Amino acid sequence: MSEILIKVVINGLLMGGIYALISLGLTLIFGVVRIVNFAHGEFLMLSMYASYWLFQLWGIDPYVSVLIIAPLFFVFGMIVQRGIFQPILNAPEVSKIFAAIGLVMVLQNLALLFWKGDYRAIKTISSGLLIGPEGFMIGLPRFIAFLAAVSIMLGLYFFIKNTYTGKAIRATGQDQGAALLMGINTKRIFLIAFGIGSSCVGIAGCLLMPIYSVFPTVGAYFVLVAFVIVVLGGLGSMLGAFIGGLIIGLVEALSGYFISSTYKEAIYFIIFWFLLIYKPTGLFGSVSQE
Amino acid sequence: MFFKTLFRPQIYIPFLGLTLLILTPVLVKSPFLLHIVIITILYAALGSAWNIIGGYGGQLSLGHTVFFGIGAYTSTLLYLKFGLSPWLGMLLGAFLSMIVAAIVGYPSFRLRGPFFVLSTIAFGEVMHIIAINWRDVTGGSVGLGIQFEPAFKNFIFSTKVPYAYIVIGLLVLILAVVTLMEKSRMGYYLSALRENEDGAKVLGINTARYKLLALMISAFFTSLGGTFYAQYILFIDPYDILTLSLSIDMALVSIIGGIGTIIGPVIGSFFMIPLGEFLRGTLGGAFRGIHLIIYGTILILVVIYMPQGIVEKIRKKYRVLVSKLPGFRPEEILSLRMVPGSHILQTANARSFGEHPTPFLLEVQNLSKYFGGLAAVSCVDFRLRQSEILGLIGPNGAGKTTLFNLICGFYAPDDGQILYKGKNIEGFRPHILCQKGIGRTFQIVKPFGNMSVLDNVIAGAYCRAPKNAIARAKAEEILKFVGLWENRNLIAKSLTLPGKKRLEMAKVLATQPDLILLDEVMAGLNQREISDATVLIKKINEEGITVMVIEHVMSVIMSLCHQIIVLHHGEKIAEGAPEKISNDPKVIEAYLGEEYLIARG
Numbered sequence: 001m002s003e004i005l006i007k008v009v010i011n012g013l014l015m016g017g018i019y020a021l022i023s024l025g026l027t028l029i030f031g032v033v034r035i036v037n038f039a040h041g042e043f044l045m046l047s048m049y050a051s052y053w054l055f056q057l058w059g060i061d062p063y064v065s066v067l068i069i070a071p072l073f074f075v076f077g078m079i080v081q082r083g084i085f086q087p088i089l090n091a092p093e094v095s096k097i098f099a100a101i102g103l104v105m106v107l108q109n110l111a112l113l114f115w116k117g118d119y120r121a122i123k124t125i126s127s128g129l130l131i132g133p134e135g136f137m138i139g140l141p142r143f144i145a146f147l148a149a150v151s152i153m154l155g156l157y158f159f160i161k162n163t164y165t166g167k168a169i170r171a172t173g174q175d176q177g178a179a180l181l182m183g184i185n186t187k188r189i190f191l192i193a194f195g196i197g198s199s200c201v202g203i204a205g206c207l208l209m210p211i212y213s214v215f216p217t218v219g220a221y222f223v224l225v226a227f228v229i230v231v232l233g234g235l236g237s238m239l240g241a242f243i244g245g246l247i248i249g250l251v252e253a254l255s256g257y258f259i260s261s262t263y264k265e266a267i268y269f270i271i272f273w274f275l276l277i278y279k280p281t282g283l284f285g286s287v288s289q290e
Numbered sequence: 291m292f293f294k295t296l297f298r299p300q301i302y303i304p305f306l307g308l309t310l311l312i313l314t315p316v317l318v319k320s321p322f323l324l325h326i327v328i329i330t331i332l333y334a335a336l337g338s339a340w341n342i343i344g345g346y347g348g349q350l351s352l353g354h355t356v357f358f359g360i361g362a363y364t365s366t367l368l369y370l371k372f373g374l375s376p377w378l379g380m381l382l383g384a385f386l387s388m389i390v391a392a393i394v395g396y397p398s399f400r401l402r403g404p405f406f407v408l409s410t411i412a413f414g415e416v417m418h419i420i421a422i423n424w425r426d427v428t429g430g431s432v433g434l435g436i437q438f439e440p441a442f443k444n445f446i447f448s449t450k451v452p453y454a455y456i457v458i459g460l461l462v463l464i465l466a467v468v469t470l471m472e473k474s475r476m477g478y479y480l481s482a483l484r485e486n487e488d489g490a491k492v493l494g495i496n497t498a499r500y501k502l503l504a505l506m507i508s509a510f511f512t513s514l515g516g517t518f519y520a521q522y523i524l525f526i527d528p529y530d531i532l533t534l535s536l537s538i539d540m541a542l543v544s545i546i547g548g549i550g551t552i553i554g555p556v557i558g559s560f561f562m563i564p565l566g567e568f569l570r571g572t573l574g575g576a577f578r579g580i581h582l583i584i585y586g587t588i589l590i591l592v593v594i595y596m597p598q599g600i601v602e603k604i605r606k607k608y609r610v611l612v613s614k615l616p617g618f619r620p621e622e623i624l625s626l627r628m629v630p631g632s633h634i635l636q637t638a639n640a641r642s643f644g645e646h647p648t649p650f651l652l653e654v655q656n657l658s659k660y661f662g663g664l665a666a667v668s669c670v671d672f673r674l675r676q677s678e679i680l681g682l683i684g685p686n687g688a689g690k691t692t693l694f695n696l697i698c699g700f701y702a703p704d705d706g707q708i709l710y711k712g713k714n715i716e717g718f719r720p721h722i723l724c725q726k727g728i729g730r731t732f733q734i735v736k737p738f739g740n741m742s743v744l745d746n747v748i749a750g751a752y753c754r755a756p757k758n759a760i761a762r763a764k765a766e767e768i769l770k771f772v773g774l775w776e777n778r779n780l781i782a783k784s785l786t787l788p789g790k791k792r793l794e795m796a797k798v799l800a801t802q803p804d805l806i807l808l809d810e811v812m813a814g815l816n817q818r819e820i821s822d823a824t825v826l827i828k829k830i831n832e833e834g835i836t837v838m839v840i841e842h843v844m845s846v847i848m849s850l851c852h853q854i855i856v857l858h859h860g861e862k863i864a865e866g867a868p869e870k871i872s873n874d875p876k877v878i879e880a881y882l883g884e885e886y887l888i889a890r891g
Contacts (some may be wrong), residue, residue, distance in 0.1 A: 034404075092597070098541070101542075224529065231408065262474035270416060272408075272409075276408065
């Protein structure tokens, strides 16, 4: 393998880590609450702005602001679930999807209204740092993002596997009615799952800030990738979201290298399309996608 | 006759609306206002086109921008490169869109719910990316401009008035098609498959075909809108005409107005688009995107507080208004026309039975079906005579419903075969089998919840009725026959359980089956309802229909059936007349356990 190809693969995996980071929260929400939360990208955008302003106004490093933003977004997610999605829990699919789309429109344009369309980036201590062996140096923030994706994946995995709440979340994801009959307060579980999912994307926003610029439509790009990954990995599967993220990162990097970087998105959307149709349960999916 | 109907408010109010619409381009002098009018009507047309598949068919496409884009690019490219008149290009683009719709729709329709939505979004994104990067043809991000050379054949006009009339024509055309569709076979079939796809299949509806057809029609009209837009703006680029937000807007006007209704998308766009355009015009620079914040907020509020859209809120007021206007007469109740034939449930028997030598309507030979290692149905044989009632009993999990699913084509057998009228029916899908005369009900009822009881049955009657009036007349007869006539105008989901079970039977009977499979139509009914249902099944059988019935209520089975088959763990353990079965030790053992047998000595 040529040196350049190794670099392409490393970059692809690192990018995949970032994608995985964003998708972990989404797979929880999509897999359990069954809401196609298109506004997940806007949650990311908001958390990036939050992290940006914390740094600009008070000089709080994004890695520190995680401590503020994670709980903040947990509450934010619960409010969104309670205010918007809970009232339409039993409404037809069209209502849920368009409620999410309405939320996208509002959040995206509120950001545009407050912060204009400018690209905003910050320079932190870690921004320019490189680590790794000579010739294969990688940016420290990307590496941290990758590690964070692994830790969140493992954390969530053990949480839903071993705690009572986690088991209740899985049960609710499998069958809402049956969970209700087992004495699980499914509405509360939905609130918690939505909160955790939002909190994850809040963390993702902080970790992306040293790497990317933030602008009002930044989420729109990431959210579609995240959906591809969630479906690829299988609904509600943490490991699936992580592996799926890495696969998409690799596919993107390799197709950029071998074919053309302009078509890389088209390629994974085509993969996504075939996957949806021919392997709708995803790689690690246990829940049927009807 | 026709002339008289013109003086009824139900007719002249829409005509007044149309007249007003036609006068608007002449009355509105300001080009800015006229632009808003044109864009509003264009969205009304696009929303109405989307509504065919999204509203009536219930398949939420968020990829319609592709058809819009194909329309715009096809006509524009043919005009720029070959000088072909955009009028012609518009038609070519529309046909191309239909082809693309067929190719993409066919696999995508296997998906349901959010996954279908995601697949349409992915499709739109792929096209967006291709349009940006295929610079040689599409001009990439730079876009394509059309020279301003006004001429009719160029589809370019020096004032906005002709454009306004063209777009009004487009809207009227789409509305006419939707109106015709709504009260025809296609409209009923789309609503039925939206409400319950399996329930639709067993009524002989080829759901895949009708979804595809609806998508193609929808794509055709969306594409016309795309060409119109290109010729109106004289400039296209992938950020304007091939974007997710355009797909969303088409759906948005329908949802806010009222999804699955004729007038909904029109009301939605008349409400939303001028609002947005005015906000953009007046607040524009200072508050970019404020109109989208308002759109989004309205969308969320509508979805939560009036999920049926604005239409639902004004429908009652409109009816009251109409009833007070001069010339009002209530809608005539269609006079009952008898369908030719002496028997009410005139079946297909006379048509096809007797062409084959065997006296058995259904012969099941050595039939097996495995789920993993479990033999749900194992080597089952039986024969069913014409006009018999066959009971199928056995403990829960014995494989009774699986057997039904095999006969109806929902499952493919792993071994053995099923002969119907002497012919092997392997590989026939449920809707084909229904057309051939095998009807069934579901244990868990599958009503088309948001349609009226009558409309539920009409959807079934289309299986054999060539015309709308015949389907309706047939459905009305059947409703009287099963005793649901009083409830015909209720919404199906509001029926009680016995009512829903009866509706299941009515829907199947409307397809005029030769063989009817009833899956626990009495479960959950009280004693009186059970005896009513028993009488009904006898009546059905007296009409010459062969019946196969799964039931747990033994007294019913014993009094009703000519023959009984007992299944246990997927195997046939007994067969014969009711008296014989009730004394069979193997049957008693299966139901009551070995101990019972021993205790009884």
